[in-house]
Amino acid sequence: MLTVGGAALLISMLIAFVGDAPFAAAAGLWVVLGVAVLADLIMSRSARKAITVDYPSEVFVGETVDLKLTVSNAPIALSGQIDWPDGISGDTDIAFTSVDGVARAVITCRAVRRGTWTCEHLWLIWTSHWGFFEYVPKLTLGAELRVVPNIRLVESGQITTSVNSALFGVKENRAIGEGSEFHQLQDFVQGMDVKTIDWKRSARKRSLVAKELRAERNHHVIIALDNGYLMREEIGGMPRIDHAITAALATAWAAAIGGDLVGFYSYDVRPRIFSAPTAGRKAFARLRSRTADLDYVSRETNHTLAMTELNARTPKRSLIIIFTDFVDTTSAELLIENIGILARRHLLIFVTLRDPELEQMVAKAPESMDGVAELVAANQSIDERRIVMERLTRMGVTVIDTEPGKVTAQLISHYLEIKAKELI
Template identity: 60%
Template sequence: MLIAACAALCLSLLAIVLGDATRPIAGLPWVVLCGLAIVDLLLSWPRRRSVTVEPMPDIFVGEAGQIDLTVSPTAQGMLGELDWPSGLNGPSGFDLSKGTVQIPFRAGQRGTWDLSHLWLSWSSRLRLFEFVPKLAFGLKVPVVPNIRRVMSGEISTTVQSRLFGVKENRAIGEGTEFHQLRDFVRGMDASSIDWKRSARYRSLVAKEVRAERNHHVIIALDNGYQMREEVAGLPKIDQTITAALATAWAAAIGGDQVGFYVYDAKPRMFLPPEPGRAAFNRLRSRTAELSYESVETNHTLAMTELNGRTPKRSLIIVFSDFVDTTTAELMVENVSVLAKRHLIVFVTLRDPILEAQVNEAPSDMDGVAETVSTGQLLRERRLVLERLHQLGVTVIDAEPGEVSARLISTYLEIKAREMI
């Protein structure tokens, strides 16, 4: 329409400039343009359109999903655009000329995200006008913690084969928990003979033991502002929730009781240890409800509260992060107090971008300054982790894709060695 109006204006000015003979027809281009506009509107007047979308199942955070959307009636060259919320990443525009489209997106944050409006745009038959209606519809996209490894059965297979054997033989003969008495036969360990009961029964009997179960495993999750930093495309808090749920499932399969503790500026949530899958389902629902906080973590208050709530010796898995030795001082001090009574596993995420930056040769002076500062930051990080290790804390410092596997392996080793 703008181009046609400019053309009409140029013709009108030309008619005026050429003289008195052509001035009477100076308005003719505008009459023609108005006539074309009326015809174009009559041919292209937009009919009422409706939007249909398929309901969305739960989407795991960090994974891709797809929205099936239909608009009727269609128009040639119709384009669509959605107002994406902050937790979803999708295309800025898509083709709707066929009426049906599958829109891919990626879930970047947990939560239930609303898509309420669809913008459409298409040109009229003579391309003098462009229609841009806004259609309302309702679609909720639930983004939940990622339990893909739990659903695949990989963790169950690993834990059962390591702790119980292929036939789930309850690890008889290992550990310290009494299982049963049986007749002593040649080839058995002589140290297993129960001499008092042997004297009573007037024959040699041996004690069978098995690995102790029903330990308390507490997952302590730091939800302060440092855990909002993105690593490998996801906030650290979501990466740690994925590893925490994988470990909780492994502990449930291993026969232990799992508890949950969340803190930031103050303690936010404590769920006492419970056995079995019920504990895992409860953890999954509570972690899905966690908000993204922007406050500094108070490790002193958090660790003191946790120590008071766990009188029994437990395996406590702390997911946290720090910037340098100064900010980590209080954290190290309070974790060391907790380690006097409990077995502590400290889990932190390594940023692969920082590691790669130190290993690459800088191209200019700005790059040299960045490499030096990054190297200093990583050195201070290693100092803090070495100090925790010297205090008897098991440290897991790994990239996001490796944390779950290393943490489950550490848990199984602790179970096998009966360190709790």
């Protein structure tokens, strides 16, 4: 439209400049242009656009989902734009494929934050029949996506298979003498450990009888989630707290399958939620519901108050898994001191998430003075984290400092090892 209008204006100016050309020629040119514009407007009229969208009502955080759009009464060349809410990311520009007046598009988006997010509007873009106009109507989309904690590993059955194989498989049944809980008596045969002989019952029976023991169950496992502002930092396109929740839910399911009682504790500037240890899948369902409702907060964590409260609420020796993070050794001093108090009574696993981008920055040679400064800062941060981890290890705390994609496997592995050794 602008190109045609500019050309008409230029021709009119030339006609006026020449002076000898009749004025009617210039006026006629604009009349022709007006008629063409009016004809284009009439030819491009179409029925009201109706849009439908097909999408799952629920999606796991960190995963992708397809939104299928269908527009009726659509022109041949149709495109669009969409504004994503904070918890959903995806391509802004949309390319439609039109067939017989129906345009379709599939948009792949990624859930990056928990919560309920609504894609409210969609802007459609198309040009008129002769290209004089560009139409940009705004349609109400109203696609509501509920982003929930990721339990894909639980649904797939991988964790159930691993835990059942480790705790209830052939290996445990043949591991006679391992454990502290009495299971049954059986005749002593050559090759068994002499320490398993029950001498009193052997005397009554007048033949050697051995005790078969198995690992004690019904231990308390507490999932403690730091929900302070440091856990809002994004790693791999998601906040740390969401990576932590994914690993926490997987471990809670493993503990529930393993026969233990699972509790939940969340805190930031003060203690927020505490659920007493509960057995079975009921505990997992409660934990999933509580973690889905956790907000993204901007408050600094008070580790002293949080750990003191947790210690007071867990009088029985328990396995406590703490998901948290720190900036440097100075900010970690109070954290280390209070974890040391907890470690006197309980068995602790300290979980932090390593930033892969920081590791890559250290591995790459700097190309400028700014790069040198960033490299020095990254090395200093890594060294300070290592110092904190070493101090916690010397206190008897199990430390897991790894990348987000590896934390779940390592955590469940440590849990099964603790169960096998009966350290709780």
